Amino acid sequence: MNFHLKITWYPKKRKSTISRRMVTFSYQVKVNGCNILVCREAFFSVHGLQNNQGRLKNLQKYLREGRSTSPKDRRGKKGNPSRKISQEAVQTVHNFINNIPKYASHYSRSQKPNKVYFDHDMSISSLYQEHYLKYCEQKNAPQVKVSKCRDIFNQDFNIGFKLPRSDTYHVCDEFQIQIKNDQLTNSEDIIRRLKIERDLLHAKASAGQNMITQLSKLAKENPEEYLTISFDLQQTFPTPRLTSEPAFYKRKLWTYNFGIHDCVSKKGHVIVWSEDEAKCGSDEIGSCLIKFLEIQKSQANILHIISDNYRGQGQNWATVALERSLVRTGKFKAIEHWFPQVGHTRPPCGRDFGRIEKHVKNRNPTVYTTHDWVTVIKELCKNNPITVVKMKQADFIDLTPLEKNIAKKDKHDDGSQFRFSEATAFRFDEGMPSHLKVKYQYTEYEEFRTVNITKKGRAHQKNNPFQLSWKYLKPIPICDKKLKDVMSLMPYIPDVLKGYFNSLSESKEQSDENETDVIDIGYIV
Known part of the structure; x- marks a missing residue:
């Protein structure tokens, strides 16, 4: 038009x-x-x-007046306009913005390589009112209005506002701070070395992301042969989640959410439980993996697992023992467990977590118990629903018998040092189920190195991971201060649900009778 x-x-x-x-x-x-x-x-x-x-x-x-043409625009053409913003004032805004700490985005680095971010609790208005005006007073510099400050920010900078702690890697932030350190400005050798280390880290991260893409593509092309999954723990859900003002200042129970994403069907699975039912250590993660395999009933021969290399979740000896047992008992012919670079990769299960968090933010539901969280997640996106499994306490198994059947070695078979925490991949094959194969790079050109984890002595039983004993025999007690805060919220809880919270109190009273039964709870921050 x-x-x-x-x-x-x-x-x-x-x-x-x-x-x-x-x-x-x-x-x-x-x-x-x-x-x-x-x-x-x-x-x-x-x-x-x-x-x-x-x-x-x-x-x-x-x-x-009979004029046939309109006059020329003479705005800004005067010799010395009184309202014109000086170049010094514009430069002051530039200096102010440049002095604010910024964070690089690793999740969108390939699409937006030049974009950086401020902290999520900032905005242009808050920057202007709380920081810019004070900055100008300290520097004795001319000020501009908030509208001009916003125009300069939007036109001259490529900066966004976001939550940096879930997007940046602390090692990269350390590199950035050291590179900009005034004391190192004159030391070109140190700066060059830091930049090389940073670039190598980024290159390793890109290789890890490419590895995720290749494994997903391989499983899609051969679904009968490969099963590729990605798992991780989401941030804990506060329970109960209330809108009443007193609830904001009270400690609450944690609901744990363990996500598993099937890279072949692109289906998300979440397994939830409450902190009074189980902790969130390696035995609990292994129990969730067993539960998923029972539900999935996959007939694939090779299992590919993608997870972070955090000790409490995927990269630990309990998980190694479980994967060895799955191969040894014939569930899979081979298992490969890959560990992408922390803070730099986009694991597929992270997309499911994003959908859940967006749904909770938009709907703002009132949640009283863990079962309510199950209902909230089930209502998410009916076109592509997420499968939700509520774990019972009897579903958590003790992986100690499997872990006792292996030897925790610190040397490869060739005598070189076995760097457990630096490994990028573990593998077990049915032909050599007692030999752990290890990689330290994401490239296919590096060959796996072997570690014989056979335990010396008499032969151990061939434990079936699907038939292990329970880990917990009674509810886990809650610490006194948290329990006191939770019970203070009873006026805002429906009467039909108060019995559950009263049982928490009774469990605590019973545990106080025998101090040796008290278990320390580990929390996810």
Whole structure:
């Protein structure tokens, strides 16, 4: 649609020659070659002149005077305009923004390589009111209005606002701080070394992301042969989740959410439990993996696992013993467990967590128990639902018997040092189930190195991971302070659900009778 302005005037035919209104202006807009008569307000809206009606009045004045052309725009053409913003004031805004700490995005680094981010609790208005004005006073520099500050921020910078702690890697932040350290400015060798280490870390992260893509593609092309999954623990859910003001200042129970994403079907699975039912250590993660395999009933021969290399979740000896047992008992012919670079990769299960967090933020549900969290997640996106499994305490198994059947070696079979925490992949094959194969790079050109984890002595039993004993025989007690805060929220809990919270109190009282039964709870921050 093409907009074209045409203003015509008509002399008024009146009996008396004395009149305040000698002409009438009409407003036209050209649409597809045709002039359409519109009202004055519509003309203003079409051209965005609601706040600049003086410009139209000047045109009307020139038409009354018989001028055929409109005057040239002379805004900013005066020799010494009094309202012009000085270059010094603009440079002060630039210096202020440059001094604010920024964070690089690793999740979108390939799409937006030059974009950086401020902390999530900042905004342009808060920066202006709380920091910029004080900065100008300290520097004795000229100030600009908030509107001009916003224009400079949007036009001259490529900065966003986000939550940095879930997006950056602390090692990269340390590199960035050291590179900008004034004491190292004159030391080119140190800066060059830091930049090389940072670039190597980024290259390793990119290789890890490419590895995730390749494993997912391989499983999609051969679903009968490969099963590729990604798992991780999401941030804990506070329970109960109430809208009452006193609830904001009280400690609450944690609901743990363990996510497993099937990279072949692109289906998300979450397994939830409460902190009074189980902890969130390696035995609990292994129990969730067993539960998933029972539900999935996959007939694939090779299992590929993608997870972070945190000791409490995937990269630990309990998980190694479980994977060895799954191969040794014939559940899979081979298992490969890959550990992408922490803080730099986009694990598939992270997308499921993002959907859940967005759903909770938009809906803002009131949640009383862990079962309510199950209901909330089940209501998410009916077109692509997430499978939700509520773990019972009897579902958590003790992996200690499996771990006792292996020897925790610190040397490869060739005598070189086995760096457990630096490994990028573990592998077990059915032909050599007692030999742990290890990689330290994501490239396919590096061969696996072997570690014989066979335990010396008499032969151990061939434990079936699906038939291990329970880990817990009674509810886990809650610490006194947290339990006191939770019980103080009872006036806001429906009567039908108070029995569950009262049972927590009874469990605590029973545990106090025998101090040796008290278990320390580990929390996820």
